[in-house]
Amino acid sequence: MGIEALTVILLGCIFIFFALGAPVGLALGGIAMGVGYFTWGDAVFNVIPTTIESTYFSFILLAIPLYIYMGQFFTKSGIGDAMFDASQMVIGKIKGSLAISVIVVCSMIGAMVGIIGAGIMTSGSIALKPMLDRGYDERLALGVIMAGGALGILIPPSIPMIMFAAATHNSIGKMFIGAMMPALLTVSLLIAYVIISCKINPKKAPILDSDTANQKRPLGEKLSVARDGFLAMLLIVVVLGSIITGIATPTESGAIGVVGAILLSIIFKRFKVKMFLNVGLQTSMLVSVAMWIIFGASVFSNFHLLMGVQSMVSDFALNLNLPPLMIIIMFQVIMLLLGFIIDEFIIVLMCAPLFTPIAVSLGYDPIWFGVLMILNILIAVQTPPYGFALFYLKGIAPQGVGMGTIYRSVLPFITVNLIVLITCMLFPQIILWLPTKIMG
Amino acid sequence: GIAANDASAAKYNWRFANLYGRGTAFGALYEQLGRDIERLSNGEIKVQVLYSGEGVGTSGLFGAVKSGLITMAASFQSMHAGEFPAGIVEIGLPGGTDDTDELYSLFHEKGWNPILQKAYGEHGLVPLEQYIQPPVYVLTKTPINSIEDFKGLKIRAPGAYGKFLRNLGASPVSLAWGEIYTSLATGVIDGAIGSNMIDHRDGNHVEVATYMYPLPLAGAQVLSMLVNQKAWNKLSDDLKTAVMEATVLHAKNQLEKSREWEAEAVAEMQEKGMKWSPEPSESDKLAWKKAGETLWDEYAAADKYSKQLIDILKKN
């Protein structure tokens, strides 16, 4: 059987089992091993142990438990509420103000984490409940978390960017700086979208009496809300600061956030043993959910790669006979399609060394191309039906939120990301201006 | 055309994994090796080359060949120190020689190969011709004017290299490769070793740390090429010879090309601002050598095959 036929069969099986509502991680692993047995034999089962080792002994993925833990402490201890209460006191009169605060907080989380999983699950832990509690439209709230959390790989530090730079011999510094303007553009467009859509449909973001009441409170109470909010904000600043000042790596700083959150909850007199145990349980469940998906999906993609899917992609990409800009566009399409079956790291590992030399030989700047690739991955992982960001979001969403709701919630935000991608594709200076100015 | 389609023509289908990325210069060498095996076996062995991230993780290569998931691997022994301790001695303990003729004779004449064959054999593996890659260097943020300057520095260095640096008073740190750049930039660590100069270049480390220490941690690295024993035993003697021949060719290519690429990488890094720390004094060189020698006994005590290899090393 050729790799094309095999790919069709695999995708067919995914479609069937996803439709049956099978747990995604188990289904992906089971499908790969079942199909693998008939095409390869029982030697294929040995994919499992190497994948276990590469998945669970990855220090990069360790960010996932640590940041989720921090996020859960934020929510369950009321620190997160304090932060949003304070911000609502200031800008509560603006329609969709909470969503705007959430986007700002997500950008800060994006500046801490370097992978999508940690970005979305942390943002979701911290900011989803406050929005839902205030009666925000479910889809708006979920979409904001998805789009905001995905900023984790667009705002430095970013593991996929480091991987791109290493695979193509480019400057990581330039990549980081080059992604700044697109990140700023994305954040601005996200905020603009929230404001406009709430103007059009005010029901999406109700202004609560409690927030209005907050603003009418006596000064003393206002000050205490402000103090709590300030302390909560300070914790985020401390975590960010620990990265910037070299106290901890981005992965480790999640643990610093946990310690800080425990201290804060003690200061706020909200620390209870029950809460502590509950947060641990909640976190370990979320970690398990995320990791079983990553593991099953890795078994699937490792099998697919061992069967040679990368040759199919590379043959196709290398034999494109199109005008330069069309080739770049085709590359983007290929990566979006790859987002259906593989994760952010493998897309970079596979496509960066394959596509970048071609783009450079066509006269394009590799940094520009690399940032486009990151923007593209952002979209790929949140495009239905299959995308890791979608799965993470479902994991963090309250029980009962269906995948259908998630699929619909992300569409406007994918559009925003697509606009950024196309704008940056058409106006390379958005990406290249800053690195050229700073690093020459 | 992909492997499965052409499978009918070939008698054996081999999956051959290496640690380098698709499209990289080193990757091309392994691609060449795959083609040479096909050519010298008259097309009886068909080789599918797998690059970094393509199905098997970097630290999983040893286990993957052992289990037969892949047929052949160009692995990096330090990654498998826990499964195969003797590999650390094979690759070259800190303080080892960089004389390629001497290394060649160590393996082929002085008795290392039979020991390694036996040791790998226990794991169901057959070692092919080893090949030599350029040495390991340490890059630091501040210049090392005397060996004393290593004291208290936090340096990312795994396994044996970490122990070596600890002997010099530095503090080895464990980090994921993907975090080296940011950690050097923010100062979480003061330095890092790379698996060679090319690795430092690819990791962009000189953007955030400037000084390369002139003494390498190990003179040269002897890397292994492993084949699954069951797959190997299926081959006729002629085919076995053909595969061996191809790996001998590959070893020559590696030696030539890796020197060239190492020089290129150094030049590129110097262009980006890399500087060498000052030339070490004679006493520094001696201290450097000593830091390595104490490790020999430690490693010999840990594993019986390591001991046999080190005994030979000491005799010479």
Next chain:
Amino acid sequence: MFVSLLRLYCNKVDLIVKLVGYATSILMPILAFVVSFEVFSRYFLNRPTVWAFDLSLFLFGYIAILGGALAHQKKGHITVDILYKKVSHRTRCVFDVISFSLGIFFLVLIVYVCFDKYQDAINFGTRRQSEWAPLMHHFWLMTIFSCSLFILQLARDIISNAFFLMTGEQLVMEKGLEISCTKAENNDGN
């Protein structure tokens, strides 16, 4: 008699999975502590530990793998439930039996290959490749244990679904499911 045996099995599995899952969650604060201690020791004492790196990875693996069964019991695992939500309870039971069987197939394979890895790790004294070099065998043993537990949990769900399909009655009270179903329907109404 047979039915009460089935019921006993279901209840026991639920209990064991819950106990193991809750016990596992105690590892979470330990993980956070180990990582923060490494930061403290490296930055303030200028003495990075040799053990924190591997220990934190082991803890991570234990938490993630051991938690799988309880996450399933709590209906936490991600599903693409678009069609699933639209069909009747009976049809869902059929769907579940099919997809859980695939899950068991995969988990049995994991147990099978990890047993090989475990024996191999014992025979060769396999360690991690780091300076600290802790032994690996316990990790494979934990994986075998976790996946076996996960299999028991899935088998329990297959049994209770099959029972419902055959008799039209619930084998055991499915509290969690009822709640999640009603919640789901409320959401669809929005």
